[in-house]
Amino acid sequence: MTPHKIPESVLVVIYTPALDVLLIERAKQPGFWQSVTGSKDTLDEPWVETAIREVQEETGIVVGSPEVPEPALADWAVENVYEIYPVWRHRYAPGVTHNTERVFGLCVPHGTPVTLAPREHTQYVWLPYQEAADRCFSPSNAEAILQLPQRITLR
Template sequence: MTPPKIPISVLVVIHTAQGEVLLLERAGPDGQGSGLWQSVTGSLDALDEAPRAACIREVFEETGLVVGSADCPESALIDWQHSEEYEIFERWRHRYAPGVTRNTEHAFGLKLPRRLPIALAPREHVRYQWLPAAQAAPLCFSPSNARAIERLAGPAAT
């Protein structure tokens, strides 16, 4: 039996120096596209896992990008010093302990010099696309994800 998810997560907005944002389409229950687009996200694996460590793990698991490599230096992963608490979507509450309805999400940006090859985790995502931030934000199903992408033009992402 899988242990319940920890209601603390990370959001990593991967973007290029040219302002393109990487969006991933979640796989549906049938393994096909769900129409739900998002940035890299994931819950902490343990209460003592630091959010930054969770970002590095999730970026690798979901995209194949290695934070700390030549093309993706660790200094490119920026903690935006922003978190949001939100209500967990009803469809995913079964993954958490009974009675858990809220999650705290910590936002980070990963600024790449250019588009890099992406290797999707097939159980999680089926497609990806690079879009200008203004086009990417409205496609996100998560309001907190959309707001994070909208903040890209602000000083926190530089």
């Protein structure tokens, strides 16, 4: 039996200095475009480790490499709590209805190669941040993308 998902996840907005944002399309939900997301593997896994792992698993981008040094990943210290869609609740322990999502930003050089996990995502696109926000299925994902101009001036 597969263990239950932990209702704590990361959202990582990957973008270039020109504010082009990487979106990936979910394999099992065509038309569902999003940034990198993923749950903690253990309750005590630090948020930053979850973010680094999920970015590498879903895009092949290695945080901590010479091309994408660790300081390129910023913990925005924002947590969204939202209701888990009923269609996905079976993945969680009985009675779990809400997830806490920690938001990160990751600035990568223009032209950074992307290698998708084919079972999870079918295609990717780089879009100007406003277009990317419009294409996102998740309201919290769209909101995070729209915060990019303010977030990069705070760094």
